[in-house]
Amino acid sequence: MSALDTFLSAREIWQIPLAASLVAGALLGALGVYVVLRRTVFVSAALTQLSTLGMVAALLVEERIHLEAEHASEQLAVAIAFSVAGALVLGAWRSRRLPAEASVGAGWVVASALVVLGTSRLVHAAHDLSGMVFGNAVAVTGGELAALVAVFVLAAVVHLLFEKELVFSSFDPETARALGVRVGLWDTVLFASVGIAIPPAARALGALPVFALLTLPAAGALLAGPRLRGAFLLAALAGVIAAGGGYLVSWFAETPTGATMVVVAAALALPGLALRALRR
């Protein structure tokens, strides 16, 4: 039996994880355009870590109150709460004394340390953490895929309906404010949508590929040079190819899934870089 036959016969194993990878790739790729253009790449890294921290906190509580059954939706809810709260605080942080990077760096490193500390206290679920952090995408459930699809639809509707407000508030908040646009509200909507998208994607794929998919497809799309709407479409497409292609490559090459997605995403950004160099 060839490798392809083996793959096709194992459809029940890979179809939900692959579908989750594709949805997460499109969602994170498109949102990444805002993340990159607003120069908040490391906010997304901190949020991914905060999402993992939320997951660890939920697991710790479950162990402390001796819950035996898996409570995936509660874990996801706690992770979303951590991520959205972090998004609103780190996204809106303005200090006259400290650069924004300082608060983002502090958020990332403290969340990382708390993940390590929390994991050290976990008795049964510690093995899950490796998958959450570095990416697994093997054991994605139907419920997790449904959560990802729901978040994808919500984000798409919000971003299509309020595109002009989100773009204006992000590109030129001062003028937007002067013209009566509620910049604080639209910033909240934008960062909340990123904060909501990260946990279900991180739960399905792992923190490392989530950070990569929020950064590399958008960077490649922006380097390729289309206008803003084209960049959103191109980044979403690159995210789909990176996540889906990475999953397939990892299956056949028997490599770690999350890291393979990151490498494929980086490889996809190279044509944009080459195009940019050629234009100069």
Place this chain on the structure above:
Amino acid sequence: MTAESARRPLVALEGATVGYGRRTLLAGVDLAILPGDFVALVGPNGGGKTTLLRTLLGTLPPLAGRRAAPDRTRIGYVPQRDLLDAIWPLSAFDVALMGRAAHLPPWRRPGASDRDAVLGALERVGMADVARRRYGDLSGGQRQRVLIARALAGEPELLALDEPTNGMDPAAELSTMEVIDALHAANGLAVVLVSHRIESVAAHASTLAFVDKDRRLFRVGPVGGMLRPEELAALFGRPVKLGPVAAAMAEPSGPAPGGRP
């Protein structure tokens, strides 16, 4: 425009304390902008001009006193162009369209009439031919004109500009000021302009306001009155001798007290 509406301020600060947080920059500011005014806020860098402009526009509330503006006043705002990130893949048209989009309900997309208005605004500032070019690829002077077109696209009664000629070479500076002059003259558009270079705005404005938070300075009056040596000495913090051009523009009488020349 009726005689009464021509005398009604588009926006005014009355006994306003200007600052942010708990920090007062300027106190007792009285400043009214009438239809057709051309007011230049002049002072050193970091002197509180932009904070005063933001208070006037309503994006920063006064710490004390009041800001009065009829709800219907349409404001066009041109920020310091260096604050805008050139990595955004937006065309000059996309940027100018924002001035129109801001007046639409959140879910409504700009229509054909909005696009026509934007093209008209770009034409008025001589930028129609770069409408499809990427904003970040334009020169400083071109970007400034696109931002002015964006402000015009909203059909404002009051055009507010923050350091519109900052960092430009003399030719681009003159060209930009001529565009602003022409808009002011042709449409009776009220203009409030912030600049740290009195020499670049004195020939265009009808009213000058000197602003320096470090000396708690706020003085306002007609250009002729404000270009006298004693007023300029207050602005520069040292004795000033007028050159022949400034001397010719100066009037023997000083500025009127309060916010109106």
